[in-house]
Structure formats: C-alpha cells, structure tokens
Amino acid sequence: MPSRMDPLSLEVVELIGTVVGRYYEEYERAAAEHSLTGAQARVLGLLALEPMPMRQIAQKLKCEPSNITGIVDRLEARGLVERRPDPADRRVKLAAPTPDGLTTATDLRDSLNFAREPLAELSADERTVLRDLLRRMLGA
Amino acid sequence: MPSRMDPLSLEVVELIGTVVGRYYEEYERAAAEHSLTGAQARVLGLLALEPMPMRQIAQKLKCEPSNITGIVDRLEARGLVERRPDPADRRVKLAAPTPDGLTTATDLRDSLNFAREPLAELSADERTVLRDLLRRMLGA
DNA sequence: TATTGTTATACTCTATAACTATA
DNA sequence: TATAGTTATAGAGTATAACAATA
Structure with missing residues (x-):
C-alpha cells in the first residue's frame, strides 16, 4: 500500500481520522442518552441556534429537503420542535425548538464529554x- | 445558551466539530466516487490493512455482527471482497479484499483530498x- | 413558471432476536 | 453449552421523482 503523501502529513491525517472517529462516537452516545438519533440531534442543535425553514435545514446538513420532513416529524412528535407559518411566505414552514427542545439541546451540548477528556x-x-492551527487549517 | 466550559476550550471543540464535518463529507464523497457507501468504504479500508473474521470487523466498526453480513455481501457482489474459510475454526469466515478490492482501497485513500487542502x-x-498535540490529546 | 414542503419509493445501515453449524 | 455467522424484522436515514400549495 504505497502512498504519495509524506510521512508527517500521513500521520496527521491518521490522527485526525482518529479524532473524527472518537468525536463521532461521543456525539452518537450523547444523542442516544436523550433517545435521539445523530441526525435528530444535529437538527435540534441547529434549530437551537436559530429557527429556520425546512429547506435551509437541508442545506446546512447537506442532504435532500425531503429527508428533513421525517426528521422534523419525529422531533415534533416528541414535543422538541414545532412548525410555524412564515408570515412573509405561506409556502415556507419555520422549524423552531420548543422550550423543552431548547433545554434538550443545551443538555446535549453539555454532555459532549469530548471536550473534557482529550482536551x-x-x-x-x-x-x-x-486553536490557532485549526483556525488556519479551516481558513477561519 | 449558557455553557460551563471556558471560551478557549469551547472554541477548540467547535473547530474540531468543523474538522469532523469536513472530514466526514470528504470521506463520503470519496466513497461515492467509487460507488461505495461510507460503511462499505470503511470495511474495505479495514480489510485492506488485514483480512479478518466477520466478527472482528463488527468490533472494529463498533456495530452488531449481523450488520456486517449485508455489507460484506454487497462488497462481495461487486468483486471487491471474498469470504475464505478459516482452517483453524470452521465456524469462522475470513473476509479478505480481492486484488480489485485492494486497488479500490488504495484509490480511495489517495482520493481523500482532506489531507491536501486544509493541511x-x-x-x-x-x-x-x-501532530504532537493530537498525539497528546489521543494518548498515543 | 418557479419554489416550498410533502409524499411515495427503493436502498442502505442499524439493533434485536432467533436460527445453523460448528466448537 | 458457548461461539461464529446468518436470517428475519423493524426503524431510521438517504436520494430520486412526482405532487399540492403558493409565489
């Protein structure tokens, strides 16, 4: 298995792969503690920052809008999210967290142990x- | 949305979250270029390092062994992986990449652009x- | 006509439980 | 009896295509 990348970069990429794996596991575990799937937790976390139209959720999550319908359906059935009409455009439905959903989103973020252990x-x-290296990497 | 974490750690966690998101997208994109799902690409990448029993694949991917059956089925149908008997234990099936699968696994790794752009x-x-900071974080 | 959200469909991944063939 | 792999089942996420309401 030859590679065209220098050994140092290769090791950094592998380490980042490990970080990605651990972060992902932590995220799924934190979501499961609240009986949420990863996708549901991501949508709820997004809406906790700011209510937004269904279509915009899909753009943020980089998936098809049709998928969002079901995810928001399930969050709504649990009383964590609600759909509101958009006064400016009657085609649009704004998804927004309920007070219960906001609490859950905050709990979820705080129970992400990833910050505590490796950091x-x-x-x-x-x-x-x-922080500065990551900022540079990400162009932030 | 108050948080109990100091601002510096919070920002590092957010940056890592961004890295995780980008890495994940890149991985899925690279897999899709080879008409593979993420899970199929992960199994193939694992087997490219070393053939192993079905059950061990499940342990590495932290999922139920029953799921591996279908994933290896689909990789086998595409001629990328094969199941071999284990001479030492006739209950065990060793999953191993075919030459074609090995080539695909190498292509897949090389087409992971994540290394080139942010790094x-x-x-x-x-x-x-x-590298040293990530090693310390991960206890490596 | 174009856009928003939804529905219908098909495929994949996932966990659970029951089954089979070995050990 | 215990273990490896499989099958059956159900729920969730995903993309695609077609649809109703609205712009």
Whole structure:
C-alpha cells in the first residue's frame, strides 16, 4: 500500500481520522442518552441556534429537503420542535425548538464529554496553539 | 445558551466539530466516487490493512455482527471482497479484499483530498506541532 | 413558471432476536 | 453449552421523482 503523501502529513491525517472517529462516537452516545438519533440531534442543535425553514435545514446538513420532513416529524412528535407559518411566505414552514427542545439541546451540548477528556490533556497554552492551527487549517 | 466550559476550550471543540464535518463529507464523497457507501468504504479500508473474521470487523466498526453480513455481501457482489474459510475454526469466515478490492482501497485513500487542502495551509514545522498535540490529546 | 414542503419509493445501515453449524 | 455467522424484522436515514400549495 504505497502512498504519495509524506510521512508527517500521513500521520496527521491518521490522527485526525482518529479524532473524527472518537468525536463521532461521543456525539452518537450523547444523542442516544436523550433517545435521539445523530441526525435528530444535529437538527435540534441547529434549530437551537436559530429557527429556520425546512429547506435551509437541508442545506446546512447537506442532504435532500425531503429527508428533513421525517426528521422534523419525529422531533415534533416528541414535543422538541414545532412548525410555524412564515408570515412573509405561506409556502415556507419555520422549524423552531420548543422550550423543552431548547433545554434538550443545551443538555446535549453539555454532555459532549469530548471536550473534557482529550482536551484536558493539554495546557491552556497548548490549547491556544491548537486553536490557532485549526483556525488556519479551516481558513477561519 | 449558557455553557460551563471556558471560551478557549469551547472554541477548540467547535473547530474540531468543523474538522469532523469536513472530514466526514470528504470521506463520503470519496466513497461515492467509487460507488461505495461510507460503511462499505470503511470495511474495505479495514480489510485492506488485514483480512479478518466477520466478527472482528463488527468490533472494529463498533456495530452488531449481523450488520456486517449485508455489507460484506454487497462488497462481495461487486468483486471487491471474498469470504475464505478459516482452517483453524470452521465456524469462522475470513473476509479478505480481492486484488480489485485492494486497488479500490488504495484509490480511495489517495482520493481523500482532506489531507491536501486544509493541511496544505500549514508549514512542516506547524504540522509537527499539530501532530504532537493530537498525539497528546489521543494518548498515543 | 418557479419554489416550498410533502409524499411515495427503493436502498442502505442499524439493533434485536432467533436460527445453523460448528466448537 | 458457548461461539461464529446468518436470517428475519423493524426503524431510521438517504436520494430520486412526482405532487399540492403558493409565489
């Protein structure tokens, strides 16, 4: 299995792959603790920042709009989200978290242990260095 | 939305979340280019490192063994993987990549652009720092 | 005509439980 | 009896295509 990438970059990519795997597991576990699927938790987390039209949720999640219908249906059936009419355009439905949904979204974020465990290994200075490197990588 | 985490750690976690999102998209895109689902690509990538029993694949992917049957079925139908008997235990089936599967796995890894784009922003020294910080975080 | 959200359909992934063939 | 792999089943996510209401 030869590769065209230099060993250093290759190792960084592998390490990032490991981070991705751990983060993903943590996210799914946190969602499951609230009896939510990963997709449901992602939509709820998005709406907790700002209510938005169904179509915009699909754009943010990079999936087809038709999928959002079912996910919001299930969140609505649990009383975590509601659909509101958009006064400006009667075709649009705005999805918004209920108070219960907002609480769940906050709980969900706080129960993401990922921050505590791997990050606790680093000093504040190291975290600053890491932050700056990640910002540069992501063009932020 | 109050949080109990300090702003620095919070930002690092958010940045890591962004990295996770981009990496995941890249992975799915690379898999789709080869007409594979993400799960199929992950199994193929695993077997490219080393053939292994069905049950061990499930352990590595942290899912139920029954799911692996279908994924390997589909990879086998495409001629990318084959099931071999284990001489030591006739209950066991070893899943192994075919030559075609090995080629696909290598192509797949090389077409993971994630390495080139975000990482290209960093100098070799910065990549070394990033590698060491990630190693520390992951306890490697 | 174009757009928003929905429905219908088909496929994949996932967990659970029951089955088979070995051990 | 215990284990490896499979099958059956049900729920969820996904893309595609077609549809109703509205713009």
